[in-house]
Amino acid sequence: MPTVFLQQVLNGIVLGSNYALIALGLTMIFGILEVVNFAHGEIYMIGAFMTLFLTTLLGVPFLLAIPVSMAVVALLGVIIERGVFRPILGKPMINGMLLSFGLSTFLMNLALLLFKADPRKIDSGYADVNLTFLGLQVTLERLLVIIVAVLLVGILYLFIQKTRTGKAMRAVAQDREAAQAVGVNIARIYPITFAIGSALATAAGSLVGAIFLVSPTMGWTPVIKSFVVVILGGFGNVPGAIFASLILGLVESLGGGYVSYAYKDAYAFVLLVLAFLLKPEGLLGGSK
DSSP states (O other), rough: HHHHHHHHHHHHHHHHHHHHHHHHHHHHHHHOOOOOOHHHHHHHHHOOOHHHHHTTTOOOOOHHHHHHHHHHHHHHHHHIIIIIGGGGGTSSHHHHHHHHHHHHHHHHHHHHHHSSSOOOOOSSTTTEEEETTTEEEEEEHHHHHHHHHHHHHHHHHHHHHHHHHHHHHHHHHHHHHHHOOOOOOOOHHHHHHHHHHHHHHHHHHHHHHHHHHBOOOTTTHHHHHHHHHHHHTTTOHHHHHHHHHHHHHHHHHHHHHHGGGGGGGHHHEEEHHHHHHHHHTTTTTTOO
């Protein structure tokens, strides 16, 4: 295969890995809480700013700042679940959508007030480390996106499949009433789900903030694309979200390289329309 094509595929995998980290949180929150969380993009943004401040103000190394930020923003996710979404659980889905949209707007404007609109960049220390293999070139900064995504997805898989809490989360996603009937503490599962989703979004925002820029408005476009991923993969379907993320990343990269980069943000919605026409139940079906 031509090196240019393989380079675009590698870039697509980097994009897809980032989308996967965001979309996994979204699909878990929807699958378990049945909440469409538009504020997830602002969690992604807050996580990026947290890592930025840890690295610049406190001098924390980038690879250590990411897990610290994940832990802090996970706690924020618990607070948001308890204070914002818990009171409307069981209500019509439109309530959660409107509430999360309002929370998104509030957090974005609060960030604009506190951090101003000037974009900033996280200094990871790896931007100038270039790697070459099989004729392909990638910075260590971009390669870290793939490595961290694979690591976190693997940890999440083991947590969901092997731990008691993970099995309880799967039970709630499949049938909330039945899970509650056999003794699953749903009030405990909800904040854990929000914490995990917030931590994953933080990792994504931190990695992207090192490659591109951090700003109060950085979360809107990625979260909209991640909703496309969630729909493509099947609502609540974790493997489907990962698969759809990689497909979207590849479509954007190849489309940008061979068609036009100017339409990069439109490719996601073209893909969504095609999916609705050809496989409306999602690429891998419903929730799992």
